[in-house]
Amino acid sequence: xxxxxxxxxxxxxxxxxxxxxxxxxxxxxxxxxxxxxxxxxxxxxxxxxxxxxxxxxxxxxxxxxxxxxxxxxxxxxxxxxxxxxxxxxxxxxxxxxxxxxxxxxxxxxxxxxxxxxxxxxxxxxxxxxxxxxxxxxxxxxxxxxxxxxxxxxxxxxxxxxxxxxxxxxxxxxxxxxxxxxxxxxxxxxxxxxxxxxxxxxxxxxxxxxxxxxxxxxxxxxxxxxxxxxxxxxxxxxxxxxxxxxxxxxxxxxxxxxxxxxxxxxxxxxxxxx
Ligand SMILES: [Zn+2]
Numbered sequence: 001x002x003x004x005x006x007x008x009x010x011x012x013x014x015x016x017x018x019x020x021x022x023x024x025x026x027x028x029x030x031x032x033x034x035x036x037x038x039x040x041x042x043x044x045x046x047x048x049x050x051x052x053x054x055x056x057x058x059x060x061x062x063x064x065x066x067x068x069x070x071x072x073x074x075x076x077x078x079x080x081x082x083x084x085x086x087x088x089x090x091x092x093x094x095x096x097x098x099x100x101x102x103x104x105x106x107x108x109x110x111x112x113x114x115x116x117x118x119x120x121x122x123x124x125x126x127x128x129x130x131x132x133x134x135x136x137x138x139x140x141x142x143x144x145x146x147x148x149x150x151x152x153x154x155x156x157x158x159x160x161x162x163x164x165x166x167x168x169x170x171x172x173x174x175x176x177x178x179x180x181x182x183x184x185x186x187x188x189x190x191x192x193x194x195x196x197x198x199x200x201x202x203x204x205x206x207x208x209x210x211x212x213x214x215x216x217x218x219x220x221x222x223x224x225x226x227x228x229x230x231x232x233x234x235x236x237x238x239x240x241x242x243x244x245x246x247x248x249x250x251x252x253x254x255x256x257x258x259x260x261x262x263x264x265x266x267x268x269x270x271x272x273x
Contacts, residue, residue, distance in 0.1 A: 004245035007036030007252040008226040009177050010063075010096075010130065010157050010205035014039050014049035017209040017220060025222045026057075032224035033245065035059050036252055036265060038205075040096055040130065042067035044078075047085065054090035058264020061256060062088070063130050065095040071106035071114035079117065086125045089267045092256035094122040095130025096157060099143075102134040112143060119147040122154070128255050129154035131174070137165055144172055153255065158207045162189035163196055170201055175255060177203035180213030180221065183232035194236050203255070204229045204248045 008029070012018075018025055029037070037060040041047030047064045054062035064085055066074045085091060097118040099111050106114075122129040131154060133140045144154075150173030158179040159166065166176060176197050182190045194202075204226055206213075212221035213228040234244035252258075258265045 002242075003031075003033035004227070004230065004242050005249045006032070006034045006226050006230060006245050007038070007204075007249040008034055008206050008208075008223045009036075009038045009155065009203045009248075009252050010040055010179070011037055011208045011223045011226075012040055012046070012210075013037065013208065013223060014041055014046050014053060015209065018222075025224070029223035029226075030059070032227045034223055034226060035260070036249060036258075037061070037223060038063050038092065038252070038256070041065075042096055043070050043073075044081070047082075051085060051088060051090065060090075061092045061258065061265055062090050063093040063095050064091055065097045065118055065130065066114055067096060068098050068100040068111045068115065068132055069103045069105045071111040074110075074114040074117070079121075082118075083121065086121065086127065091127070092258065092267070093128045093130050093154070094118055094125070095154070096132040097129065098132035099136035099140050100132060100134040101136045101139075108139075112139070115143055116147060119143070119149065123147075123152050126152055128152060130157050131155065132157060137161055141165070141168060141172070144169075144174070149173060155203060155255070157205065158211065159193060160187075160190050161193060163192045166193035166196060170197065175201045175203050175251070177205045178229060178233055179205050179207045180211040180217070180225070180229055182236070183214040183228060184217065185214070191236050194233055199247055200251060202233075202248055203251055204233060204244075 041050035050062040208221040
């Protein structure tokens with residue numbers, strides 16, 4: 001049996017929940033067929049760790065940004081820090097940024113301002129943006145539209161809305177990335193959104209350590225479990241696991257401007273999207 005070729009476009013292998021066994025979790029993922037890891041940092045310590053992992057491991061790349069729940073701390077210094085690291089060639093996207101109205105840690109106005117400033121930075125650097133949305137879909141959509149996100153593109157990460165919103169975000173030029181939530185039994189809305197997503201706009205992720213997919217629901221999620229996300233998505237789209245894995249792997253490389261080589265994931269010279 002050959003291993004599938006999986007790209008987990010959103011993992012937090014960099015957080016403390018993996019402090020004790022990061023290497024083992026990484027090895028397990030590789031054994032499950034993961035050959036692309038996008039490690040997402042969202043504050044000072046997690047950005048540092050994401051950059052370190054992407055530098056040390058050729059199958060890893062970093063995505064860096066300021067999380068909406070931390071928007072009130074996105075000051076000049078944080079922005080300058082982000083700005084300075086966006087030119088690192090292991091950094092393939094800006095995020096996660098966006099809006100989160102569930103955890104009320106940062107006021108909505110601060111979130112919107114931090115989101116818009118980061119969208120402007122993504123535009124300047126011609127990097128795709130990775131968007132976190134929790135209970136804030138209409139505002140996310142409005143801001144992405146006003147900031148003309150289609151010029152530089154991006155990902156609605158862990159997409160968990162239905163068909164109507166899926167179509168609207170796709171029309172803005174966003175890709176949709178599905179996580180464990182698509183595999184849950186009562187997730188008909190998300191599953192319908194997954195079915196209507198065009199091949200070239202489809203991505204998969206774990207969002208580990210959160211949102212473990214069926215049949216691992218309730219456990220600490222880990223990157224290797226992207227295998228189960230891929231299985232669920234393949235079934236929904238009536239395709240094979242291998243084809244689905246290869247398709248989403250290629251889509252990730254295209255969006256992140258990467259080439260898969262024997263030495264691992266290497267940045268293309270010029271952005272082609
Ligand atoms: Zn995340």
